Amino acid sequence: MAAKAPDRRRNNPPSHGTTPPVFLSSSSGPVKPKQSSRPPDEIRKIFLRTGLISSVTGSSFLEIAPLKLSVSVLGPRPLPRTSSTPFAAQAILTTEVKFAPFASTVRRGYIRDSSERDLGSRLYQALVGAIRRELYPKSRIEVVVTILDSEDEGDDVNTVYIEEGKTTVETKFWDAGRSERALGVVLAGCITAASAALADAGIEMFDMVSGGVATSFVDEVSLKGKDRGDAVSNKLYVRDPAIVPPEGKAPLATCVLGYMAARDEISELWISGKVGTKNGTAEMDELVDEAIAAARSARGVLNEASKERVKFIVDKSGTAPPTEGGTTDVEMSG
Amino acid sequence: MEGLRNDGRRWNELRRIHCQLSTSSTNADGSSYIEQGFTKVLCNVTGPAEPSSRQKVKQDSATVSCEVYFAAFSGTDRIKRGRNDKKVQELQTAIQKTFSSIILTHLFSRSEITISVHILSQDGGTLAACINAATLALIDAGIPLKDYVCACTAGQSTSIFDNEGASPDPWLDVNYLEESDIPSLTVATVGDSEKIVALNMENKVRIEKLEAMIAVGISGCAKVRAIMDKEVRRHGKQKLEAQGE
Amino acid sequence: MPPPTPLSPPELSYLYASLSLSPPIRLDLRTPTQFRPLVAECSFLPHCNGSARVCMAEAGECIVGIKAELEKDATTKYATVIEREKWIEVSVEVAGGGVSGPGSGVGIGGISGAGGATGRDEGDGGAAVWLKEGLLAGGAGGWSILDRLVISSGWHWKIYIDVLLLTPTSHPSPLLISAAVNMALDSTYLPKLTSPHDVDDIPTFSDDWAISAPLYEPTTFPRPPMSLPVVAVGDNVFLDPSVAEVAAAEAGLVVTLSLSDSQGNCDIVGIRSMEVGRGGGKEGDRKGINRTLLRQMVNACVKEAGEVIKGLGETTHKQMFRA
Numbered sequence: 044m045a046a047k048a049p050d051r052r053r054n055n056p057p058s059h060g061t062t063p064p065v066f067l068s069s070s071s072g073p074v075k076p077k078q079s080s081r082p083p084d085e086i087r088k089i090f091l092r093t094g095l096i097s098s099v100t101g102s103s104f105l106e107i108a109p110l111k112l113s114v115s116v117l118g119p120r121p122l123p124r125t126s127s128t129p130f131a132a133q134a135i136l137t138t139e140v141k142f143a144p145f146a147s148t149v150r151r152g153y154i155r156d157s158s159e160r161d162l163g164s165r166l167y168q169a170l171v172g173a174i175r176r177e178l179y180p181k182s183r184i185e186v187v188v189t190i191l192d193s194e195d196e197g198d199d200v201n202t203v204y205i206e207e208g209k210t211t212v213e214t215k216f217w218d219a220g221r222s223e224r225a226l227g228v229v230l231a232g233c234i235t236a237a238s239a240a241l242a243d244a245g246i247e248m249f250d251m252v253s254g255g256v257a258t259s260f261v262d263e264v265s266l267k268g269k270d271r272g273d274a275v276s277n278k279l280y281v282r283d284p285a286i287v288p289p290e291g292k293a294p295l296a297t298c299v300l301g302y303m304a305a306r307d308e309i310s311e312l313w314i315s316g317k318v319g320t321k322n323g324t325a326e327m328d329e330l331v332d333e334a335i336a337a338a339r340s341a342r343g344v345l346n347e348a349s350k351e352r353v354k355f356i357v358d359k360s361g362t363a364p365p366t367e368g369g370t371t372d373v374e375m376s377g
Numbered sequence: 378m379e380g381l382r383n384d385g386r387r388w389n390e391l392r393r394i395h396c397q398l399s400t401s402s403t404n405a406d407g408s409s410y411i412e413q414g415f416t417k418v419l420c421n422v423t424g425p426a427e428p429s430s431r432q433k434v435k436q437d438s439a440t441v442s443c444e445v446y447f448a449a450f451s452g453t454d455r456i457k458r459g460r461n462d463k464k465v466q467e468l469q470t471a472i473q474k475t476f477s478s479i480i481l482t483h484l485f486s487r488s489e490i491t492i493s494v495h496i497l498s499q500d501g502g503t504l505a506a507c508i509n510a511a512t513l514a515l516i517d518a519g520i521p522l523k524d525y526v527c528a529c530t531a532g533q534s535t536s537i538f539d540n541e542g543a544s545p546d547p548w549l550d551v552n553y554l555e556e557s558d559i560p561s562l563t564v565a566t567v568g569d570s571e572k573i574v575a576l577n578m579e580n581k582v583r584i585e586k587l588e589a590m591i592a593v594g595i596s597g598c599a600k601v602r603a604i605m606d607k608e609v610r611r612h613g614k615q616k617l618e619a620q621g622e
Numbered sequence: 623m624p625p626p627t628p629l630s631p632p633e634l635s636y637l638y639a640s641l642s643l644s645p646p647i648r649l650d651l652r653t654p655t656q657f658r659p660l661v662a663e664c665s666f667l668p669h670c671n672g673s674a675r676v677c678m679a680e681a682g683e684c685i686v687g688i689k690a691e692l693e694k695d696a697t698t699k700y701a702t703v704i705e706r707e708k709w710i711e712v713s714v715e716v717a718g719g720g721v722s723g724p725g726s727g728v729g730i731g732g733i734s735g736a737g738g739a740t741g742r743d744e745g746d747g748g749a750a751v752w753l754k755e756g757l758l759a760g761g762a763g764g765w766s767i768l769d770r771l772v773i774s775s776g777w778h779w780k781i782y783i784d785v786l787l788l789t790p791t792s793h794p795s796p797l798l799i800s801a802a803v804n805m806a807l808d809s810t811y812l813p814k815l816t817s818p819h820d821v822d823d824i825p826t827f828s829d830d831w832a833i834s835a836p837l838y839e840p841t842t843f844p845r846p847p848m849s850l851p852v853v854a855v856g857d858n859v860f861l862d863p864s865v866a867e868v869a870a871a872e873a874g875l876v877v878t879l880s881l882s883d884s885q886g887n888c889d890i891v892g893i894r895s896m897e898v899g900r901g902g903g904k905e906g907d908r909k910g911i912n913r914t915l916l917r918q919m920v921n922a923c924v925k926e927a928g929e930v931i932k933g934l935g936e937t938t939h940k941q942m943f944r945a
Contacts, residue, residue, distance in 0.1 A: 161751040172909040308910030318890040449784040450687025
């Protein structure tokens, strides 16, 4: 297809980020991205609050370091009564994930691109099993996620600055698994926040789904050799990974999942990257267990946020607080 | 080489034609695949079925609709053609008009017959290959037709005289190189009758050359018909034998 | 929305019951790990660097054409921007084989999940993302397909993978598409470079296809990836489920694998959950996959896949060298 005709009427900004160029030779050492001091088995701090948007049935706002997103739940509301609408014995769930145009370094358009649509359907998959859809026949529930800010190192990591006259530069690409890690963290956040918003909307669920993400890393050296990272021993698992890999490590595989802690079931699974099968599924199990552990940590925050909201409502209405049971489920009548 | 074209054919030779019926098992009511040289076309026919929209309902006859898809990889360069592409629309109309007059539509009132054509590879004579493929797919679907519709292309070298000072012969079944070089036309005939149902030419040509081109085209259609008929009979026989067992 | 089937709730319930028996009974009497037969041919399009056509009785037909185009690395005043992920472009076009219009809310085996899509004509986007992810994910092992696309300093190949899907169902099997893409990639050849590697000028290539280089060397590993759908009903796991089985199943995965040695061992390069109908089960049944079941499902794929992928690869190479 012919490239889109350039827009000549406006003075267009560059399509990439506008960080000033850094020349390799001008700095004393190689440019290193910032390393996080967080231990690999710890997830970043999560801020989660529900009931922020009054015009919708349920809403939530989530913040994990740079990631900020808001979720609105609309419905359950009746399906439009047209001849083309089929009878639905169960509620129809629709999910939509959209990055705000300013959410990443490169501006996003208003029309959802394929990765946003893909995130939407991943989120659908995560939530659809948990909702008691049979209680809401002939109706629809809409989950709309807007990502306001996301962790995005920009295109810097994919940009190789080559000084004029110098053609041979040892280029190192950090693109392997980069988008999976970035999207994985976003998806896990979407799942956790959407569950909170659904609970806020009073929609009945079998269990709340929390999102977890983990990445396996190997030493860069072992990647280069014949071994190709088959040795399970020197693997480093990082829960809730940042885009920048740990020093001297190369990413192997990323696992994102939606987890229902009370039922011990995975509603959505997305693994991308290389997982060896020398020892059967042992390597996959390890990765999945790490992601589940991350999801469990997020579940704690989810529970607290839901409780907080219940307390707030109870305080406001002045009725007696519900008995504080040990249950992790949030009981809210639909 | 004297008198030979760039791919080694003489002026009145067709390229190799390979055709097949019932290429996909459950997709459609009828399907076919045809190769004319490097032009490769796949065709599926569905129907007669309930029309997909109200507008397509005709009280006394069937509606014939046609969808043409150019695969993005079909040409030398990758080109994605959308639904509203001019070339796609042109082909659709040409095929739809041709077959509306050939299918016995009065037998199927208030129904729709859909011909969908997929162009996988283009090397000249695309329209001709589409029409031939559609004929085969319609036969495979068991839709009553007046007769075979066979199409072929013919081109005319622009020089007035050839080396011997005689008027040059028109070229039958032009390939992509020839098609982009010289004026050519596509002609489709009904069965043995030499009656033309479709004639399409997009270039300028001297009026006195036209008749010869059409005549060569028609003779090509007869050859194509013989090849198609042979395949239909072979396929039919094979099917009957399979049923007999 | 779950894949629509012509089956009624009682039929689904019957199907669910027969699939959850021990040993299970499938509608077409296959064993749980048996695949359906498929017809496959490759390298039949002269204008493409690689092409394949795969037909499966129920799922329809899939034609893939791969074209490679020469592209210059984008340069700005200061920097060479190398966005390697854009070197491969996958597009999936669904033409309903005359049954339905193009892209009428199609979800590829639930991969794209038509339920998540609120608009129309969005179904194929998900499949393109999934296919590309599988291709790039193999790169996590230190070897990347993208490395093969580098021609010389400043130049690379851009690979267009166009998938044409002629299908009667709105949720065709991911196996069909993935097998076709696998074969097409395996039969893709790139012309041999005749100019030196380290020159910035436009590279030149040899016209001789006999000395062209395969995109995936037939003797080295990893091989092109391939995705296998697997569903679970009760305690039973089924490979290559039919549309009806997907509608009745409780859980589904699409496991993408790539051969890692000549013995037919595979590495997992991706797993995605697949949308299933949850048709015949009772309320309050399984809502997700527990870890035991996950292990069981993935194990089934890993065990059976090697032979299938190897078989497909051998077929490809036989067809390639026959000509």
